[in-house]
Amino acid sequence: MVSSITTGYATNPYAAAAAGTTATKATAADTASTSAAKTSGSSVNVTLSAEAQAALAAQTDSRTIDTVVASARTALDKLLSDAKATSALKDGKATISLAGLDRRSLYAIASNKGGKFPIEEQVVATLQMKATRDASLSAPASAMRVTGDHAGLYKAALANLEVAGPEEKAMGQWAKDKAALTEGLQQATDKPGVAPSGIDGDPVAAYLKDTGGVVASPRTRDIKAVASDVRSVLDKQYAAATGDGLATDPDDGTIDFSKFDNRSLAAVALNKGAQFSEHEVAQAAAEVKTRNRDSISSSYKSAKGSDNSAFGKNLITQYTAMSDEERQAAGWTPALYDKMVALQNLSDKLASLFNPDGSVNTGGTSLLDYL
Known part of the structure; x- marks a missing residue:
């Protein structure tokens, strides 16, 4: 009998448009199923966790970064069009949801790969990555508050980190986060019930401070x-x-x-x-x-x-x-936000005027015309 692996991938038109991996995911599942069939004569159904599903998708993602960027740009344009919005932010609040985009696409937007994404889209993508991370830590954090054991929380944070794509993993920040979480897990394992401490840039410590250890209040609550x-x-x-x-x-x-x-x-x-x-x-x-x-x-x-x-x-x-x-x-204040956005847009414009070798590239226009 043929064994099967149930991956539970959801169908989402935006995710498909941005990730372009529907066929890849299906192929990965088929390959896993065939492999299982060769090693077992009984029917086995294994439901993968959300983290395992994401890790599998990341491992089988063979797209080039140019393809990721192009697909993400297409998905964003559709989201903005559907929302009848000209920007991903209005008055400091998101006008679109990027919950359907995969981790690699979100990182491409957040880091402005290819220079295709304005600051508003970078911010919304960054916040979606944080929201996804926070969601993966919510349950182990709740358990930690009851048991006092931090190990499970650090394991969950490390699992979420490993789902990152190759571009994100190549950055120094990813390596720093992994080192901090690894140290946190070691401390939590050596001293159960004691919160890890003295770790520079500990993402879990920052998460717990943000969400609170006594009262945690959803932003939608009165x-x-x-x-x-x-x-x-x-x-x-x-x-x-x-x-x-x-x-x-x-x-x-x-x-x-x-x-x-x-x-x-x-x-x-x-x-x-x-x-x-x-x-x-x-x-x-x-x-x-x-x-x-x-x-x-x-x-x-x-x-x-x-x-x-x-x-x-x-x-x-x-x-x-x-x-x-x-x-x-x-x-x-809203006035402060408007000033920050204006300064950021000006900074981006100035940065785009210069080539990697330091020479000026105005595209045939004068500096004053460009600004």
Whole structure:
């Protein structure tokens, strides 16, 4: 009897247009099925996980980067046309969803391979890659919060990293992330129940700080409901600290907001629902300021050694990833966003004027005409 492997690939017109791998995936599944048939006389159905499916697709992806770029450009044009949008971003919010595109296509867009993708599309692609990564870490993170064991979370992060295409794996950032995650897994394995520490650029530590270890608030949830959750958690913390069961705000001490996600912090800093004391509001605002400074510093460091436009792109991506409340608490205004986009577009234009050898290439126009 013929064994089979059920891969569970979904049919998506945008994914097919961008990836161009439908036939490749089918061939991979057929090959696996034939191989299994030669080694077994019984019928075996194996359902691959989403990570395994993605890894299989990556291994059988024989497209050239030019083909990836062309397919991604076609898919984006169709998405924009269907959405009746002229840009992938409007007022700092995505106008299209890139959830149907494969990892390699998303990276090609995010890194502007071939110079085919404007900054708005780069940002949306970057955020989609992050969303996919976050989704793969959600379940193991929830388990970690209950058991205290970080090993499963680091394994999931490494699995997600390995799905990357050859272009992404060739970059220094991919190697740095793998080294950090490998070290994290080693620490988590050696000391179960203890959070890995002292790892430079640890993606898991950054993920946990972003999503929060106490209250994690979806950006679609009503902000006042988020505030109520935080109020409840804080009261329990106070009661536990005093030992007398009384939920008293320790005005003479510092509240530990480090394990709250950014939106929960914003709810306190903005005093949504008027549920927080002046001390709590001040402490939350201070934590927001610290995180904002650290995030900008991290964006700057990660951009060093890259092209000159990387830092601006990081800032625009950070703004787009925020909820309205997070932007307000951090002081990121629409006017600031417009200025960042204008400066980024100018930077891209200036960069395109120069050839790799440093000579000017204006395409027959003057510099003033080009700008």
